[in-house]
Amino acid sequence: xxxxxxxxxxxxxxxxxxxxxxxxxxxxxxxxxxxxxxxxxxxxxxxxxxxxxxxxxxxxxxxxxxxxxxxxxxxxxxxxxxxxxxxxxxxxxxxxxxxxxxxxxxxxxxxxxxxxxxxxxxxxxxxxxxxxxxxxxxxxxxxxxxxxxxxxxxxxxxxxxxxxxxxxxxxxxxxxxxxxxxxxxxxxxxxxxxxxxxxxxxxxxxxxxxxxxxxxxxxxxxxxxxxxxxxxxxxxxxxxxxxxxxxxxxxxxxxxxxxxxxxxxxxxxxxxxxxxxxxxxxxxxxxxxxxxxxxxxxxxxxxxxxxxxxxxxxxxxxxxxxxxxxxxxxxxxxxxxxxxxxxxxxxxxxxxxxxxxxxxxxxxxxxxxxxxxxxxxxxxxxxxxxxxxxxxxxxxxxxxxxxxxxxxxxxxxxxxxxxxxxxxxxxxxxxxxxxxxxxxxxxxxxxxxxxxxxxxxxxxxxxxxxxxxxxxxxxxxxxxxxxxxxxxxxxxxxxxxxxxxxxxxxxxxxxxxxxxxxxxxxxxxxxxxxxxxxxxxxxxxxxxxxxxxxxxxxxxxxxxxxxxxxxxxxxxxxxxxxx
Numbered sequence: 001x002x003x004x005x006x007x008x009x010x011x012x013x014x015x016x017x018x019x020x021x022x023x024x025x026x027x028x029x030x031x032x033x034x035x036x037x038x039x040x041x042x043x044x045x046x047x048x049x050x051x052x053x054x055x056x057x058x059x060x061x062x063x064x065x066x067x068x069x070x071x072x073x074x075x076x077x078x079x080x081x082x083x084x085x086x087x088x089x090x091x092x093x094x095x096x097x098x099x100x101x102x103x104x105x106x107x108x109x110x111x112x113x114x115x116x117x118x119x120x121x122x123x124x125x126x127x128x129x130x131x132x133x134x135x136x137x138x139x140x141x142x143x144x145x146x147x148x149x150x151x152x153x154x155x156x157x158x159x160x161x162x163x164x165x166x167x168x169x170x171x172x173x174x175x176x177x178x179x180x181x182x183x184x185x186x187x188x189x190x191x192x193x194x195x196x197x198x199x200x201x202x203x204x205x206x207x208x209x210x211x212x213x214x215x216x217x218x219x220x221x222x223x224x225x226x227x228x229x230x231x232x233x234x235x236x237x238x239x240x241x242x243x244x245x246x247x248x249x250x251x252x253x254x255x256x257x258x259x260x261x262x263x264x265x266x267x268x269x270x271x272x273x274x275x276x277x278x279x280x281x282x283x284x285x286x287x288x289x290x291x292x293x294x295x296x297x298x299x300x301x302x303x304x305x306x307x308x309x310x311x312x313x314x315x316x317x318x319x320x321x322x323x324x325x326x327x328x329x330x331x332x333x334x335x336x337x338x339x340x341x342x343x344x345x346x347x348x349x350x351x352x353x354x355x356x357x358x359x360x361x362x363x364x365x366x367x368x369x370x371x372x373x374x375x376x377x378x379x380x381x382x383x384x385x386x387x388x389x390x391x392x393x394x395x396x397x398x399x400x401x402x403x404x405x406x407x408x409x410x411x412x413x414x415x416x417x418x419x420x421x422x423x424x425x426x427x428x429x430x431x432x433x434x435x436x437x438x439x440x441x442x443x444x445x446x447x448x449x450x451x452x453x454x455x456x457x458x459x460x461x462x463x464x465x466x467x468x469x470x471x472x473x474x475x476x477x478x479x480x481x482x483x484x485x486x487x488x489x490x491x492x493x494x495x496x497x498x499x500x501x502x503x504x505x506x507x508x509x510x511x512x513x514x515x516x517x518x519x520x521x522x523x524x525x526x527x528x529x530x531x532x533x534x535x536x537x538x539x540x541x542x543x544x545x546x547x548x549x550x551x552x553x554x555x556x557x558x559x560x561x562x563x564x565x566x567x568x569x570x571x572x573x574x575x576x577x578x579x
Contacts (some may be wrong), residue, residue: 068103
């Protein structure tokens, strides 16, 4: 059994490596055919499947309305159509009209930090909604505690009875890793949202109008990047004769935060510092953030801080404020995900006519090859409260979401526009973000990029594009014709000829991706100590960036080990030995 699980989990990485954006070693590529032949099926990680004849309609409507409560983090900048809100939008109406599910929010939080605080209180007081999201690795210990304390519902039967085949295949597309992470003693305790490697692979976004104005070349090494960052801060690229621009943005979370952080900067030095990355050294797994490679990156950042190339108020800014600063035209380099052009860079494009951002690969010191870390194998747990009377409702909501996402033909296009994106009817409104749940197929992003390119080149009939591809195609055409809205621009900079999809392909084809070596369940000491160790790491890194002596790093490492890190390392290596 251990050998089988090992094969399944290890292969999960290969599946993501080949089918989505993962990189295999340039000299040892795994083909899609090989992946198909060795992938463990998702059903092996869940309870025995209900026979097809006995299964009810995966999206059958309840005869009497069912009220389902939830909570979520909701970006305060999220836009709704006139007269709509979190409690009244197309998703809420769709769940009620098509499934008979009345969705009610008990509360929403404006940012992740506030959400984490509120959900912690809700768990401690056992005042939980019917379902709620927890972040993958960061809150895996909370999920485990909920299961251990009999607060999470066993949804095995609900899932096997009501899930659609399309949904099951999508969740299992990572080789079964996502299913394994919500499984405890053969039972399923949450709906998993698999992590898409593309979502976490950082790239270097450069404001090209400023690059041209300052006569700067695209950096190929970390030294060249540092020079660009300094020039963006000191050479008045916005031309207002004020010292109000900076090189690279990041929030008080430093190496965390989705839109922009320093994860890629550290990776350029071979340091993997997000709170979930483990590396292999001398045959053992070690926590990435305590490795000496981080010192060079910290010293480089300290130098940038001293020279004023970094916003000196970064330690007081959350992600919401950081996004506002990016939109107000203060930065010339952003280290962010493939979707950074959609949020927040499109706001720069909107607010400053003539501005333009383009993505490039993260860089490393001269003579070295960068590898971009992929920190998680699960994006979210959607946990069902043990007290929930209709746990199958969440499964049906996921069926509904995925059916729309994968729709085809004219009807599929109409539903996609209604529930996901309709720039013509609702410009500037990201309808899909109004949904309380989300799911994507890790293998689909490069496929969309390639199909859009083929349609633009006349190699694929436009009518053959899926709705999710056709909307991208339309945005690219609009940009090429000079008719793009800022939303079109954001999408085209992902899926177009000069978009981030091409960088992801480069990463995949050139051995530029580093997978987390630990992808097991939260260990006992992780659950008890990791949160405080994460705080210690963030405090130490922040102090060094702001000028503290680099010797503080070694003191941090010693303290990290003493306060539970050594025991966590022992537990992780025990998992590695037995996986």
